[in-house]
Amino acid sequence: xxxxxxxxxxxxxxxxxxxxxxxxxxxxxxxxxxxxxxxxxxxxxxxxxxxxxxxxxxxxxxxxxxxxxxxxxxxxxxxxxxxxxxxxxxxxxxxxxxxxxxxxxxxxxxxxxxxxxxxxxxxxxxxxxxxxxxxxxxxxxxxxxxxxxxxxxxxxxxxxxxxxxxxxxxxxxxxxxxxxxxxxxxxxx
Amino acid sequence: xxxxxxxxxxxxxxxxxxxxxxxxxxxxxxxxxxxxxxxxxxxxxxxxxxxxxxxxxxxxxxxxxxxxxxxxxxxxxxxxxxxxxxxxxxxxxxxxxxxxxxxxxxxxxxxxxxxxxxxxxxxxxxxxxxxxxxxxxxxxxxxxxxxxxxxxxxxxxxxxxxxxxxxxxxxxxxxxxxxxxxxxxxxxxxxxxxxxxxxxxxxxxxxxxxxxxxxxxxxxxxxxxxxxxxxxxxxxxxxxxxxxxxxxxxxxxxxxxxxxxxxxxxxxxxxxxxxxxxxxxxxxxxxx
Ligand SMILES: C[S@@+](CC[C@H](N)C(=O)[O-])C[C@H]1O[C@@H](n2cnc3c(N)ncnc32)[C@H](O)[C@@H]1O
Numbered sequence: 001x002x003x004x005x006x007x008x009x010x011x012x013x014x015x016x017x018x019x020x021x022x023x024x025x026x027x028x029x030x031x032x033x034x035x036x037x038x039x040x041x042x043x044x045x046x047x048x049x050x051x052x053x054x055x056x057x058x059x060x061x062x063x064x065x066x067x068x069x070x071x072x073x074x075x076x077x078x079x080x081x082x083x084x085x086x087x088x089x090x091x092x093x094x095x096x097x098x099x100x101x102x103x104x105x106x107x108x109x110x111x112x113x114x115x116x117x118x119x120x121x122x123x124x125x126x127x128x129x130x131x132x133x134x135x136x137x138x139x140x141x142x143x144x145x146x147x148x149x150x151x152x153x154x155x156x157x158x159x160x161x162x163x164x165x166x167x168x169x170x171x172x173x174x175x176x177x178x179x180x181x182x183x184x185x186x187x188x189x
Numbered sequence: 190x191x192x193x194x195x196x197x198x199x200x201x202x203x204x205x206x207x208x209x210x211x212x213x214x215x216x217x218x219x220x221x222x223x224x225x226x227x228x229x230x231x232x233x234x235x236x237x238x239x240x241x242x243x244x245x246x247x248x249x250x251x252x253x254x255x256x257x258x259x260x261x262x263x264x265x266x267x268x269x270x271x272x273x274x275x276x277x278x279x280x281x282x283x284x285x286x287x288x289x290x291x292x293x294x295x296x297x298x299x300x301x302x303x304x305x306x307x308x309x310x311x312x313x314x315x316x317x318x319x320x321x322x323x324x325x326x327x328x329x330x331x332x333x334x335x336x337x338x339x340x341x342x343x344x345x346x347x348x349x350x351x352x353x354x355x356x357x358x359x360x361x362x363x364x365x366x367x368x369x370x371x372x373x374x375x376x377x378x379x380x381x382x383x384x385x386x387x388x389x390x391x392x393x394x395x396x397x398x399x400x401x402x403x404x405x406x407x408x409x410x411x412x413x414x415x416x417x418x419x420x421x422x423x424x425x426x427x428x429x430x431x432x433x434x435x436x437x438x439x440x441x442x443x444x445x446x447x448x449x450x451x452x453x454x455x456x457x458x459x460x461x462x463x464x465x466x467x468x469x470x471x472x473x474x475x476x477x
Contacts, residue, residue, distance in 0.1 A: 044276075064441060068306065077441055080412075083225040091223040092412050092441050094268045110227045114197060141193050154328055161451070 003145075003186050004119040005031055005068065005178040007112050009135065010106030011038040011127030012154025013186040015050060017175055018125070022055040022073065024179035028188060029057055032068035036108045038127070039078040048075045081183045099131035109135025113142040120144035121185055123178065124169075127159025131168050140168035147181060152176040163185055192354050203243040205232050210247050215257055217331075218394045219264065221418035226263075234263035258334060266331040266413070269303040269309045270351065271409075274440050275358030277460040278314060281404075285435050285462065286318045289403055295324040298402045298429060300393060300422075301410030302328040309368075310359070311406065312382045317362045321385055327399060329373025329391035342378035345428075346371060393422045399429045410437035411446075419446035424446050427452055434472035436463045448476045 010017060014037045025033075045061065050057040051073065062082055067089045068074055076082035081103050082093040082110040083144055098104035105124075109132065112120055122139045124132050126149060136146050146169045151157035153174040163169055173181050190198075199444050204227070205465050211217045235243050239261070248451070249256050273280050295315075307326045315321040330336050348375065353365040369376035393410065404425045411419045423444060426436050435454065438444075438461040444453060453463040454472040464472045 012258075030470055064356045065416060065445060080441060083223070083229075085223055085225045093223075093266065093407050094412075095226070095266050095336075096268060107229070117194070143191070 002119060003031055003121045004033045004116055006033045006121045006123065006182060006186070007109060007139075008033065008108065008123045008125065009037075009127070009132040009159075010035075011101075011105075011124035011129060011131065011156070011159055013126035014038075015047070016155065017149065018051060021177055021179045021182075022051065022057065022059075024183070026056050026072060028121045030070050030150055031081045032070060032081075033057070034062070034068060034072045034076075034108070034112070035073060035105050035122065036076045036105045038103070038131070041078050045075075045078045047078075051075065057087050060064065062092070064092045065089050076108065078103070081107045082109060084115045085111075086115065088115060100129065101131045105132035106135040107140075110121075110138040113138040113144055115188050116142075120149070121182065123147045123149075123182070124163040125175075126154035127150045129158060130155040130162035131136070136163045136168045137166050140166075144187065145170050145172045147173060147178060149178060154164035172188060192459045200228075200243065202370070204228060207231070207243055207247055207250070210250050211260065211448070214251055215258075216393070216395065217261065217383075220419075221394065221411055221415045223415055226413060228385055230266070234260065239265060254349050261332055262334045264444045265330075265335065267303045267332070267335055269306045269409075270348070271306045272352065272355035273307065275355045277408075277437065277440065277462075278310060278359035280436050280457055280460045280462060280476065281311075281437065282314050282318060284293060284303075284456070284473065285404065286314070286320060288435075288473065289320060289435075290366040292320075295320060295325065295404075297324060297326045297404045297406065298399050299326060299404045300330075300405065300407040300426075302330050302339055302388070303332075303335050305342065305388075306343070306344065306405065308339065308386055308409065309342070309378050309382060310356075312386060313356070313361075313368055314359070315381060315385075316361070321382075324385050327402075328386055329389045329393045329399070331394075332433060335391055338392060340388045342383050343375050344369075344378075346374050346376050349376060379389065393425065394418060398425055401431055402434055403427045403431055403434045404437065405430055406437045408437065408440075408442070411442045412439060416446045420448050424449070427465065430465045431471075432467040434465045437461065438463070 046061045048061045057073050062074045064183045086089050148160040148163045148169045151161045302308050347473050356365040458460045
C-alpha cells in the first residue's frame with residue numbers, strides 16, 4: 001500500500017510518546033505526519049516548538065487552507081477542531097466539543113478517513129479518555145490501517161485500550177517499536 | 190466503489206440538493222463554506238430533526254417557512270466567549286484604542302457576532318478607556334436567533350468564572366462583577382453598555398458594505414468559508430474601513446485568501462490585527 005499520510009492521536013502522556021517516536025524519523029520522510037493532541041491551555045500553544053526541539057523533521061502548527069507536505073509534522077492548534085477537506089487541505093473550526101474534546105481526535109480521523117481512504121495510516125497513543133475510538137472505526141471502514149500503542153507501555157492506557165476494543169486496530173505495538181512499524185509500513189526499511 | 194464510498198457520494202449529492210433548495214427558496218447561500226465542516230453540521234441537523242436522510246429535509250424546507258430558522262440555527266455555530274483570546278483584547282486596548290481616541294465619533298463593526306459576548310467585551314473595554322459614549326458598535330450575524338439572544342444581553346452565570354479570568358487577562362481595570370446583574374441563573378448586561386450597540390441581520394455571503402468603520406472585528410467566521418468567500422468578505426471589510434482603519438480577525442485566520450496585495454499592513458501576527466493602508470496614512474509599528 002502507498003500511504004499518503006500518517007495521523008497520530010494522543011492525550012495525557014502524549015508529548016513524551018511523540019518525542020520518542022519522532023527521534024527515529026530523520027529527514028526524507030516521504031509523507032506528512034499530522035498530530036492531534038489534547039492540550040489544556042488557554043493562551044499560546046508551544047506544542048509545535050517543543051516537538052521541533054526533539055525532531056529532525058520540521059514541526060509546525062496546521063494553518064487552515066494549507067495542504068500538508070512530506071517531511072513535515074503538523075500539530076492541531078489548541079481549542080480548534082482540525083479537519084481534512086475534500087481537496088486535501090486543512091480546515092479548522094470551533095464547533096462544540098466532540099467526545100468532550102476540542103481538538104477531537106475523532107473529528108480529524110473521520111474526515112481524514114474519508115479523504116485518504118486506504119492511504120491513511122492512523123496511530124493511537126497514550127491518553128486518558130476514549131476520544132479517537134470512533135475515528136479508528138472510520139479509518140477502518142474506509143480501508144485505512146490502524147496501529148495502537150500496547151496499553152501496558154502507555155503512560156495512561158485508557159485511549160489505546162478503548163481503541164483496541166473497537167476491533168478496528170490492525171497492529172498493537174509497544175511504544176519503542178511503533179516508529180519502526182510505521183517506517184516498515186511506508187516502505188522506508 | 191465500496192459500499193461506504195458509495196454512501197458518502199450519495200450523501201454529498203443530497204447536501205448539494207439541499208443547498209440548492211436553500212438558495213433558490215430563501216436566498217441563503219452556503220455553497221462556499223468549507224465542505225467537511227459543513228457536512229458535519231448537516232449530519233447533526235439531520236439527527237436533531239429526526240429524519241433518516243438529508244434529502245428528507247428538502248420537502249420540509251420548501252413547504253414550511255418556519256423550518257428555515259431551525260436550519261439556519263442548526264447550520265451556524267455559535268460557540269463564543271467573552272474576551273476569548275484575552276491577549277487580543279489587551280492588544281486592542283493598548284495599541285489600537287489610543288488611535289481611535291483621536292476620532293470624535295468611533296464606528297466599530299463586529300461581523301458574525303453570534304450571541305453577543307464579543308460585542309459586550311468590546312463595549313466594556315471602550316467604557317474603561319472612556320470611549321464608549323462616542324462609539325457606535327454595529328453587530329451583525331446571519332443567524333436571527335443569535336441576534337435575539339445577543340440583544341437580550343443575557344448569558345449564563347456558570348460562565349462568570351471563565352469570563353472573569355479572561356477579563357483580568359485582557360487588562361481589566363475594575364471587577365468583572367461590575368458589568369452584570371445576577372438574576373437567578375442569569376447574568377444580565379447593564380443598559381449603559383448596551384445602548385451604544387445596534388444589532389442587524391447581515392449575511393457576509395450576499396449582503397453589501399457597511400460604511401466608514403474605524404474597526405472591523407470578524408473572528409472565527411472566515412475559518413468556515415472557502416477561499417473564494419473569504420476573499421469576498423475581506424473585500425467587504427476593506428471597503429467598509431476608513432483609511433488607516435483596523436481589521437481584527439480570529440487568531441487562526443489571515444489575509445492569505447485576499448487577492449489584493451499591499452492593502453493592509455500587519456500590526457500583530459498573534460492577534461491578527463491589520464491596518465488599512467493608504468498613501469496619506471503612516472501605519473502603526475508592528476507589536477506582539
Ligand atoms: C463561531 S461564531 C464566532 C463568534 C465570535 N465572533 C467569536 O469569535 O467568539 C461564528 C458566527 O458566524 C456567523 N456566520 C456564519 N456565516 C455567516 C455569514 N455568511 N454572515 C454573517 N455571519 C455568519 C454564525 O452565525 C456564528 O454566529
